[in-house]
Amino acid sequence: MQTRRPPSSPAPRVGAGAGTVYSTQLPLPGRRQGKVRDLYQLEPDREGPRLLVVATDRVSAFDVVMPSGIPGKGRMLTAMSAAWFGLLRSRGIVRDHVLSLEVPDIGIPDAVRACLEGRVMVCRAASVVPIECVARGYLAGSGWAEYRERGTVCGMPLPAGLRECDRLPEPIFSPATKADVGHDENISFDRACELVGGPLMERLRDLTLRIYRVAADHAASRGLLLADTKFEFGHALGPDGAPSDGLMLVDEVLTPDSSRYWPAEEYAPGRDQPSFDKQFLRNYLLGLVSKGLWRKEPPGPLLPAQVVEGTRARYLEALDRLFPGTPLPGT
Ligand SMILES: Nc1ncnc2c1ncn2[C@@H]1O[C@H](COP(=O)(O)OP(=O)(O)O)[C@@H](O)[C@H]1O
Ligand SMILES: [Mg+2]
Numbered sequence: 001m002q003t004r005r006p007p008s009s010p011a012p013r014v015g016a017g018a019g020t021v022y023s024t025q026l027p028l029p030g031r032r033q034g035k036v037r038d039l040y041q042l043e044p045d046r047e048g049p050r051l052l053v054v055a056t057d058r059v060s061a062f063d064v065v066m067p068s069g070i071p072g073k074g075r076m077l078t079a080m081s082a083a084w085f086g087l088l089r090s091r092g093i094v095r096d097h098v099l100s101l102e103v104p105d106i107g108i109p110d111a112v113r114a115c116l117e118g119r120v121m122v123c124r125a126a127s128v129v130p131i132e133c134v135a136r137g138y139l140a141g142s143g144w145a146e147y148r149e150r151g152t153v154c155g156m157p158l159p160a161g162l163r164e165c166d167r168l169p170e171p172i173f174s175p176a177t178k179a180d181v182g183h184d185e186n187i188s189f190d191r192a193c194e195l196v197g198g199p200l201m202e203r204l205r206d207l208t209l210r211i212y213r214v215a216a217d218h219a220a221s222r223g224l225l226l227a228d229t230k231f232e233f234g235h236a237l238g239p240d241g242a243p244s245d246g247l248m249l250v251d252e253v254l255t256p257d258s259s260r261y262w263p264a265e266e267y268a269p270g271r272d273q274p275s276f277d278k279q280f281l282r283n284y285l286l287g288l289v290s291k292g293l294w295r296k297e298p299p300g301p302l303l304p305a306q307v308v309e310g311t312r313a314r315y316l317e318a319l320d321r322l323f324p325g326t327p328l329p330g331t
Contacts, residue, residue, distance in 0.1 A: 020069040049125040068303035074119040117330030126234025127243035132176040135212035138227040155188035229259035276318035
């Protein structure tokens, strides 16, 4: 295990030795694959079914998974999610799905185990609420796009005259559908209530905004603005495999894949902000699109080394700034 250096020193080459983990095939049932994570079923414990969630080094942009991975990205995401889950747990806002960060005993060779170290979470399996719970403190991305067109975000009217990336009068909850295929779509709060029920949505809105405020405060104390972020919630599956009443925060939390972080010292509304998310990668891809070399459809293009390295460096800097000294096991 390597101890992280302070942010002022040159970034260590995370994952360079261990290589890139692009995809996994573990001897476990129920394999499912998301854009970034591979999920497997583990033996249930007394409380119910458990999942093994493996964060790979895959990266997606415009909902297309790139054929090149970002070495060590899965470890950085797992370390950052774990640190945030820990901080949120200490505030006692809501239960979460994390059971352990240790690689479980699943009869795999040591070399495979070493690849998994630092990129797994053993989680309580949930029936995931099919709504992306987005909190926005600033006007960016799809929120800015809707506001520019109609003066609203998720159908909610906002004051006139806001500029790109302006701070909102107060953080807002802007739900989106969780599409199995294709792009997520912003929806109104009322539409979300129709889909999954009013009392549940009110609870999710309250939790989302509470967690956002805690996280934005922590980020601000570390010189970062948390412009927006997305959470997923689910009902824990019980011993009978059926969803229980127990609402949990699931998935990843507050990583650069699910959140926009801006360096506070460079913040200036009225333009796009430099950010620690995939904007660097997106900008490269938009260059290809404008030259007619890619159409935002699969397959994605192979990424040049400097794009891979630049993306990796930004993820690492986000982790270093938010949680300095966080160890990255397995590197
Ligand atoms: N505790 C849980 N139980 C069941 N599913 C979960 C749990 N936590 C996360 N998930 C799901 O696992 C998947 C995570 O993989 P990811 O690669 O991030 O997927 P996506 O392409 O949907 O972003 C998501 O579909 C998420 O909803
Ligand atoms: Mg995801």
